[in-house]
Amino acid sequence: PEAITVQELANRMAEKGADLVKALFNMGMMVTVNQTIDQDTAELLVTEFGHNIERVSESDVDIDTTGDVDADETLKARPPVVAIMGHVDHGKTSLLDALRGTDVVRGEAGGITQHIGAYQIKTKNGAQLTVLDTPGHAAFTQMRMRGANVTDIVILVVAADDGIMPQTIEAINHTKAAGVPMIVAINKCDKEDANPQKVRERLLEHEIIVEQMSGDVQDVEVSAKTGKGLDELIEKILLQAEFMELKSNPDRAAEATVIEAKLDKGKGPVATVLVNRGTLKRGDIFVVGTESGRVRAMNDDKGRQVKEAGPSMPVEVLGLGGVPMAGDVLTVVESEQRAREVSSYRQEQATAKRTATAPASLDTMFSALA
Ligand code: GTP
Ligand code: MG
Numbered sequence: 001p002e003a004i005t006v007q008e009l010a011n012r013m014a015e016k017g018a019d020l021v022k023a024l025f026n027m028g029m030m031v032t033v034n035q036t037i038d039q040d041t042a043e044l045l046v047t048e049f050g051h052n053i054e055r056v057s058e059s060d061v062d063i064d065t066t067g068d069v070d071a072d073e074t075l076k077a078r079p080p081v082v083a084i085m086g087h088v089d090h091g092k093t094s095l096l097d098a099l100r101g102t103d104v105v106r107g108e109a110g111g112i113t114q115h116i117g118a119y120q121i122k123t124k125n126g127a128q129l130t131v132l133d134t135p136g137h138a139a140f141t142q143m144r145m146r147g148a149n150v151t152d153i154v155i156l157v158v159a160a161d162d163g164i165m166p167q168t169i170e171a172i173n174h175t176k177a178a179g180v181p182m183i184v185a186i187n188k189c190d191k192e193d194a195n196p197q198k199v200r201e202r203l204l205e206h207e208i209i210v211e212q213m214s215g216d217v218q219d220v221e222v223s224a225k226t227g228k229g230l231d232e233l234i235e236k237i238l239l240q241a242e243f244m245e246l247k248s249n250p251d252r253a254a255e256a257t258v259i260e261a262k263l264d265k266g267k268g269p270v271a272t273v274l275v276n277r278g279t280l281k282r283g284d285i286f287v288v289g290t291e292s293g294r295v296r297a298m299n300d301d302k303g304r305q306v307k308e309a310g311p312s313m314p315v316e317v318l319g320l321g322g323v324p325m326a327g328d329v330l331t332v333v334e335s336e337q338r339a340r341e342v343s344s345y346r347q348e349q350a351t352a353k354r355t356a357t358a359p360a361s362l363d364t365m366f367s368a369l370a
Pocket of ligand 1: 086087088089090091092093094095105111112113134135187188189190191222223224225226
């Protein structure tokens with residue numbers, strides 16, 4: 001038979017969890033709000049509190065629109081999302097800086113990227129790119145894995161003086177697993193001890209055959225320091241993107257993926273999201289993972305306030321009820337009530353999963369009864 005947590009039942013009945021615990025206590029059952037009760041007990045409680053029993057299906061309380069497909073005629077071209085991956089210190093952030101004309105590296109603690117930064121680049125001929133800078137340090141494997149999943153194209157950065165290193169191989173494996181096309185940027189070609197040919201040869205061992213070796217993976221020699229090869233790199237990205245015909249529907253309720261999220265001292269919970277489809281607007285009500293919220297403000301990658309964000313655009317969102325997890329999908333819903341309903345349902349599901357096997361301690365018993 002189906003089981004439900006006391007809290008979940010309380011929410012559905014719009015009663016206090018503690019009141020249900022008390023009622024159960026009077027019925028001779030010692031449970032906490034986070035514990036599950038069987039269907040018979042639940043039904044008994046429902047009638048005890050004078051409510052009617054009405055069963056609802058999963059789709060009535062939760063939403064998942066990620067599988068819905070937009071009609072062809074609603075689709076419009078969108079910018080490619082490009083992730084820069086590679087071994088620590090091979091020059092990922094420097095390359096991004098060179099492409100953007102900024103200096104992010106200098107502002108980083110110890111010159112190490114610790115998060116996924118998402119930026120927009122407008123090329124000389126007016127094309128837009130969204131670029132994700134990912135951490136190369138071994139400790140950030142998790143984040144790198146997430147980076148590969150929202151990405152259309154991966155730029156594998158390999159320093160020509162250092163060659164193929166452990167996180168280079170890791171990035172290759174993530175990219176293969178995600179089924180994303182790769183462009184190899186052989187960086188630091190300005191250095192005296194640079195050996196780009198050796199990089200190409202060593203890539204063969206990992207079944208990456210670049211164009212220069214008569215394969216079909218695009219490669220380009222670059223230097224983030226001198227700017228060598230950067231125009232060519234952009235051309236190759238745009239060529240790859242054009243071939244992929246990336247499209248999505250900008251005219252619908254927004255759906256976005258959380259790239260990273262944190263609790264900011266001044267701003268409260270903030271999330272950097274990448275819009276997958278639709279247009280996210282200021283004032284929109286949304287659910288994201290187990291949290292809900294309303295877009296209070298949005299900032300672009302340069303910290304400027306924006307009123308809306310379309311497909312492939314990365315924005316920082318303020319107005320969340322809590323900190324979501326990277327990879328969570330933000331879905332815009334029609335009302336605050338709906339948002340609360342879905343997020344509290346998801347919270348209960350998550351809690352039930354966590355506490356399903358945890359025995360009740362006397363402490364939690366009494367705090368529930370208090
Ligand atoms: P993590 O984020 O820690 O993984 O490093 P990263 O891959 O972002 O490397 P970053 O851009 O921080 O560069 C590492 C070092 O290499 C810095 O000292 C850069 O100045 C230097 N560097 C990057 N690109 C080049 C290049 O093309 N030529 C030379 N000579 N140095 C470079
Ligand atoms: Mg970096």
